[in-house]
Amino acid sequence: xxxxxxxxxxxxxxxxxxxxxxxxxxxxxxxxxxxxxxxxxxxxxxxxxxxxxxxxxxxxxxxxxxxxxxxxxxxxxxxxxxxxxxxxxxxxxxxxxxxxxxxxxxxxxxxxxxxxxxxxxxxxxxxxxxxxxxxxxxxxxxxxxxxxxxxxxxxxxxxxxxxxxxxxxxxxxxxxxxxxxxxxxxxxxxxxxxxxxxxxxxxxxxxxxxxxxxxxxxxxxxxxxxxxxxxxx
Numbered sequence: 001x002x003x004x005x006x007x008x009x010x011x012x013x014x015x016x017x018x019x020x021x022x023x024x025x026x027x028x029x030x031x032x033x034x035x036x037x038x039x040x041x042x043x044x045x046x047x048x049x050x051x052x053x054x055x056x057x058x059x060x061x062x063x064x065x066x067x068x069x070x071x072x073x074x075x076x077x078x079x080x081x082x083x084x085x086x087x088x089x090x091x092x093x094x095x096x097x098x099x100x101x102x103x104x105x106x107x108x109x110x111x112x113x114x115x116x117x118x119x120x121x122x123x124x125x126x127x128x129x130x131x132x133x134x135x136x137x138x139x140x141x142x143x144x145x146x147x148x149x150x151x152x153x154x155x156x157x158x159x160x161x162x163x164x165x166x167x168x169x170x171x172x173x174x175x176x177x178x179x180x181x182x183x184x185x186x187x188x189x190x191x192x193x194x195x196x197x198x199x200x201x202x203x204x205x206x207x208x209x210x211x212x213x214x215x216x217x218x219x220x221x222x223x224x225x226x227x228x229x230x231x232x233x
Contacts, residue, residue: 001113001114001115001201001202002112002113002115002118002151002200002201002202002203003028003115003116003117003118003200003201004112004117004118004119004120004128004151004198004199004200005021005024005025005028005118005119005120005197005198005199005200006120006125006128006156006192006197006198006200007021007119007120007121007122007125007192007196007197007198008121008122008125008156008158008159008160008192008193008194008195008196008197009089009121009122009158009159009194009195010088010089010121010122012194012195013194016058017054017055017057017058018055018058018059018121019058020195021119021121021197022058022061022062024197024199024208025059025062025119026062028117028119029062029064029084029117029119032064032083032084032117033064033065033083034064034065034066034067034083034084035055035059035064035065035066035067035082035083035084035085035086036067036068036069036078036079036082036083036084036085036086037052037055037056037066037067037068037069037085037086037087037088038068038069038085038086038087038088038095038099038104038124039051039052039055039068039069039070039088040069040087040090040094040095040097040098040099041087041088041089041090041091041092041094041095041122041123041124042090042091042094043088043089043090043091044090046090048068048070049068051068051088051090052066052067052068052070052071055086055088066086069104075102075104076102076103076104076107079104079107079108079111080107080110080111082111082116083116083117084116084117084118084119085108085111085112085116085117085118085119086118086119086120086121086124087118087119087120087121087123087124087127088121088122088123088124089121089122089123089124089158090122090123091123091137091138091140091141092123092126092127092132092135092137093132093135093137093138093139093140093141093142093143094140094141095123095124095126095127096127096132096143096145096146096148097141097142097143097144099127100143100144100145105148105149108149109149109150109151112149112151121158122158122159123135123137123158125156125158125192126148126155126156126158127148127149128148128149128151128152128156129148129149129150129151129152129154129155129156129187130147130148130150130153130154130155130187131146131147131148131155131187132146132148132155133146133155133181133185133187134155134156134157134178134181134189135157135158136157136158136159136174151200152200152205152233153187153188153233154187154188154189154190154233155187155188155189155190156189156190156192157174157178157189157190157191157192158192159192159193159194160174160191160192160193160194160213160214161173161174161193162174162214163175174191175191175214175216175222178191178216179216182216182217182218182219185218186218188215188216188217188218188233189215189216190213190214190215190216190225190231190233191213191214191215191216191222192213193209193211193212193213193214194211195209195210195211196208196209196210196211196212196213196227197209198231204230205230205231205232206228206229206230206231207225207226207227207228207229207231208227208228209227210227211227212224212225212226212227213225213227213231215231215233217233
């Protein structure tokens with residue numbers, strides 16, 4: 001039975017790291033003493049220890065400890081034996097690359113399916129879909145495969161942005177990029193705006209947070225999904 005929080009971002013404008021999500025995480029990680037953290041996405045090139053320290057400081061506000069997966073002698077066993085798991089944001093290519101390098105994808109999926117509470121933000125949310133093809137990140141490394149966890153039947157586009165009215169920017173919009181994806185791929189894509197997240201209990205997926213989400217299906221017009229409703233794709 002899956003128990004997941006899939007968030008667009010770890011930080012919203014004007015607040016600290018994870019601050020907006022902490023009340024949700026306190027309930028989601030009820031009775032958890034230590035969260036196993038996967039720091040492989042390395043935002044801004046942070047080393048694993050520095051990234052883990054930032055996460056630990058945030059979780060200390062709700063009286064939970066944090067231990068980075070890189071601190072365990074056997075990461076594969078650590079994933080299976082974790083009380084709870086958090087995968088943070090950064091570069092999705094590097095995150096997926098390291099998960100393959102350490103042969104952790106299968107164990108991570110197994111733990112999630114067993115009901116170990118999971119939280120992902122940004123890149124940590126991208127890896128929960130069918131594949132990582134809808135990440136916004138630069139391909140700084142080349143993972144063995146774009147296939148990811150497949151915890152649900154669609155992909156996440158985190159940090160989804162709407163076109164800014166009056167902007168003189170001539171580059172492609174996020175919607176255009178996703179339409180390009182759908183020329184070659186059938187997988188549905190959920191554009192998740194910052195400050196919103198998916199709450200997943202087994203196979204029931206509810207959109208939470210202050211924003212709507214934008215659902216893209218191949219050969220169809222995008223649909224706005226209202227917060228608080230079940231996401232059915």
